[in-house]
Amino acid sequence: NAGVTQTPKFRVLKTGQSMTLLCAQDMNHEYMYWYRQDPGMGLRLIHYSVGEGTTAKGEVPDGYNVSRLKKQNFLLGLESAAPSQTSVYFCASSYSGESPLHFGNGTRLTVT
Amino acid sequence: QQQVKQSPQSLIVQKGGISIINCAYENTAFDYFPWYQQFPGKGPALLIAIRPDVSEKKEGRFTISFNKSAKQFSLHIMDSQPGDSATYFCAASLVYKYIFGTGTRLKVLA
Numbered sequence: 283n284a285g286v287t288q289t290p291k292f293r294v295l296k297t298g299q300s301m302t303l304l305c306a307q308d309m310n311h312e313y314m315y316w317y318r319q320d321p322g323m324g325l326r327l328i329h330y331s332v333g334e335g336t337t338a339k340g341e342v343p344d345g346y347n348v349s350r351l352k353k354q355n356f357l358l359g360l361e362s363a364a365p366s367q368t369s370v371y372f373c374a375s376s377y378s379g380e381s382p383l384h385f386g387n388g389t390r391l392t393v394t
Numbered sequence: 395q396q397q398v399k400q401s402p403q404s405l406i407v408q409k410g411g412i413s414i415i416n417c418a419y420e421n422t423a424f425d426y427f428p429w430y431q432q433f434p435g436k437g438p439a440l441l442i443a444i445r446p447d448v449s450e451k452k453e454g455r456f457t458i459s460f461n462k463s464a465k466q467f468s469l470h471i472m473d474s475q476p477g478d479s480a481t482y483f484c485a486a487s488l489v490y491k492y493i494f495g496t497g498t499r500l501k502v503l504a
């Protein structure tokens with residue numbers, strides 16, 4: 283079992299470029315989440331999904347879109363990257379709403 | 395009402411000492427309080443968790459103390475080891491919505 287896999291691990295974008303971050307989990311989890319981690323701010327929820335085909339906004343959704351077309355995948359898109367989106371992005375999944383979160387190893391994104 | 399306040403921001407402890415990290419929450423509806431450990435370049439991993447119907451939970455050298463009336467909970471690491479050097483996050487959860495503290499960077503000196 284790989285757990286939660288995030289690709290890519292690192293990415294540098296220029297302002298205005300777009301990209302998609304991929305999260306894949308092989309644990310048959312229903313719930314999936316995207317967080318961003320910034321120094322001194324902990325982990326902040328961007329978007330989440332409670333099942334295949336569903337998505338919902340979290341605490342800091344502006345500038346991001348997500349899709350959950352397959353149960354095992356959760357995609358995070360940046361349509362027009364901004365320097366304020368420079369961060370480390372973590373995907374997480376959980377079996378149910380009351381189960382522990384399992385995190386991937388993150389994607390470090392720099393927007394110049 | 396959704397904040398979780400964590401302190402200290404950083405902590406240096408001698409090998410064999412006790413590391414203590416504190417968190418406070420406001421929303422009394424939270425029903426699950428996990429602690430996550432994160433090493434550089436890795437994602438956070440669940441360390442230990444507690445529900446508000448118990449006041450303490452111990453797993454090896456790690457203990458959570460929970461004070462429901464004060465809306466505070468803390469992580470105690472006994473006999474701290476250099477391998478415990480990491481960033482620790484507390485969190486409070488209601489169903490699937492987690493609110494994380496801002497993290498404590500722990501360094502254990504050999």
